[in-house]
Amino acid sequence: xxxxxxxxxxxxxxxxxxxxxxxxxxxxxxxxxxxxxxxxxxxxxxxxxxxxxxxxxxxxxxxxxxxxxxxxxxxxxxxxxxxxxxxxxxxxxxxxxxxxxxxxxxxxxx
Amino acid sequence: xxxxxxxxxxxxxxxxxxxxxxxxxxxxxxxxxxxxxxxxxxxxxxxxxxxxxxxxxxxxxxxxxxxxxxxxxxxxxxxxxxxxxxxxxxxxxxxxxxxxxxxxxxxxxxxxxxxxx
Numbered sequence: 001x002x003x004x005x006x007x008x009x010x011x012x013x014x015x016x017x018x019x020x021x022x023x024x025x026x027x028x029x030x031x032x033x034x035x036x037x038x039x040x041x042x043x044x045x046x047x048x049x050x051x052x053x054x055x056x057x058x059x060x061x062x063x064x065x066x067x068x069x070x071x072x073x074x075x076x077x078x079x080x081x082x083x084x085x086x087x088x089x090x091x092x093x094x095x096x097x098x099x100x101x102x103x104x105x106x107x108x109x110x
Numbered sequence: 111x112x113x114x115x116x117x118x119x120x121x122x123x124x125x126x127x128x129x130x131x132x133x134x135x136x137x138x139x140x141x142x143x144x145x146x147x148x149x150x151x152x153x154x155x156x157x158x159x160x161x162x163x164x165x166x167x168x169x170x171x172x173x174x175x176x177x178x179x180x181x182x183x184x185x186x187x188x189x190x191x192x193x194x195x196x197x198x199x200x201x202x203x204x205x206x207x208x209x210x211x212x213x214x215x216x217x218x219x220x221x222x223x224x225x226x227x
Contacts, residue, residue, distance in 0.1 A: 032212070033212055033213070035212065035213035035214075037155070039155075044205055044218065044219060045147075045155055045205075046217070047214060047215045050212070050215070051213070056215055086154075088155060090155070090157075092211050092212055096172070097169060098169065098171050098172065099147075099157035101154050101155050101156065
């Protein structure tokens with residue numbers, strides 16, 4: 001079981017919007033910055049969102065992040081077939097003194 | 111262009127040792143913390159260890175504490191992971207990543223470590 005909880009899968013049609021949730025506790029999400037990663041099949045994870053809601057250079061504004069209390073959400077608008085991937089949330093856990101990741105959410109663009 | 115290239119993986123018996131290396135280029139290496147993140151087949155990423163810019167602060171996952179040691183050589187733009195007392199559950203693709211304890215903005219292509227008798 002992962003410290004951060006994500007839904008195993010989500011799906012939506014091309015052009016639609018989808019959200020992926022990440023739930024934790026005060027020792028991780030509640031008091032630390034959260035990041036989101038996209039992992040396309042056979043590739044390394046790629047940083048999509050850092051510091052809860054900031055996008056690295058080159059990440060389109062179709063991707064957004066938000067945080068409230070001990071939960072966070074990744075939003076993706078204008079879905080494309082190329083967005084089909086596994087998505088992971090991650091943050092520092094102050095109790096474990098370790099970086100923790102969610103179990104991952106597989107996005108299917110129908 | 112930021113590049114992180116891992117090397118040193120392979121197949122080892124349980125109890126053996128292995129040293130992974132990561133050669134960094136395209137950025138000022140000693141300005142950044144670095145980490146090792148692993149991913150077992152079919153599983154999500156697991157942070158293994160992180161080190162700050164000068165090696166003064168190091169952190170480890172409980173699963174490897176006491177067995178693995180992270181280090182860096184800023185003169186050689188290199189990151190290392192010394193892995194001792196290897197276990198079957200250490201089998202994974204090991205990524206070198208830029209960033210120490212929060213987010214990881216660049217990742218290498220990964221190097222496979224297999225522990226099997």
